Amino acid sequence: MPQATADLFSSPCLQFKGSMVPLTTLELLYFDQDKLSRDLAEKVKQAPKLFANLPLILSLEKLSGERDALDLALIRQICTAQGTQLVGIRTKAAEDIELAEQAGLAILQPGKARSESVTEALQDNQEPSTDPNSETGAAVDQAPVEAPPTVIHATNRIVKTPIRSGQQIYAKGGDLIVMAPVSAGAEILADGNIHVYAPLRGRALAGVQGDTQANIFCQSLEAELVSIAGQYKISEDLQGGLWKKAARIALVEDRLTVSNLV
């Protein structure tokens, strides 16, 4: 075997990397096979492209009503029938974990509550479709609310040291506040807003999960790239005007706009 090939085969053929991948969570509020089929089909019809092959995580944290009838394999079939992919389940309950293992689904730790708006939206949607099963409907209203913690921790992230070339910082589920320079070749991301109280020379991406209301604020705009909810500008397009000045970047009528930070 030639030396180069031998070297290649002596090293491992795989490596693991931690990554944060956005996943859509399907929060099941109550389980009814036919209703789930119908409601899911309805949702998919509204945005077929969005749902095509979409990986889904099933959350049972808000599930109320009969749990005995819960059939994960069946739910998986229903999801597959609508062109989505159920890949895992998010739960704490031991019996659910057992079910998930039987159905061959991945098990994720329950997330911190930041899905209020989604829940509200789902509940809004429910109202028009008058459910024949009034018992279940009532159960949804009385869904047990977890006791609110005394201290509410925002999911914002504050970084006080310089962010260097090659580093990547992601503020998941909140704002990112940086109190030191962000170097060229560094990348900062946030689900919410980004504030940089120093020169911003790297790449800054706010609203990475699609929040079009997110803003980027910086003391000196020297960025390689700025992006809000997927709309971006590169440094060439940022020259002139507020280059190297304090600036705010926001989406105004769906256009990325740089304005004075006053």
Add this chain to the structure above:
Amino acid sequence: MSKIIVITSGKGGVGKTTTSASIASGLAKRGYKTAVIDFDVGLRNLDLIMNCERRVVYDFVNVINGEATLNQALIKDKYTDCLHILPASQTRDKDALTKEGVGKVLDELSETFDFIVCDSPAGIEHGALMSLYFADEAIVVTNPEVSSVRDSDRILGILQSKSKRAETGDEPVKEHLLLSRYNPIRVQNGEMLSVEDVKDILAVPLLGVIPESQSVLTASNQGVPVIHQEESDAGQAYSDAVARLLGEDLEHRFLEIQKKGFFHRMFGGKA
């Protein structure tokens, strides 16, 4: 307990080995027991700069593998009593450096030495990571040009994320910036970044500015660390850097264009 200082840069050819040799010699000249380790396994250079290549019997990798004791591998410096050199292996590659092995050698050196200077290889791969992993302080050698500055920025990020201090949540590695090959005339002509430009981008305290000088090349080729050439501007700049490393507050020199004859008037008497 000794202090471990890594000399690093990311980019190659900026003067890491020259700096390692001079900083280590400077510390030893002031009476501190100092060891300097060549981490550039496979591309051994420090022994040439220190003019001890003919005395290399055992090397760093031999010590890690238990094939030689530390005392067998350490080479006493020709010019300074308190300085010892641990050469790299020329026949092995950087994978021979293991975290446990390097840690053990550094622990053993810590028992006798005040300072351990680690000469990092270029790049951000295994060899460079091993050289910076145990560091208490880091001297980042940078040339006043954009690619060198970018690479230094990258290595600063690695220092603060992949070093032992970063992993254990200890006090972070203390950073120093050493700007080498600085030429005020070329800065004025816009061919080089200025000290202020580099400080602004890297946001690291400045340890010293080494002027571009013929004496550096001469010193390398003769195998005498440039800090021993007390009449040369580069040698004086390294002496100043060593003083600052030890906590002295000195004004930076050699930042402005000097008129011909200036050095003779100011410092010529010492030569």
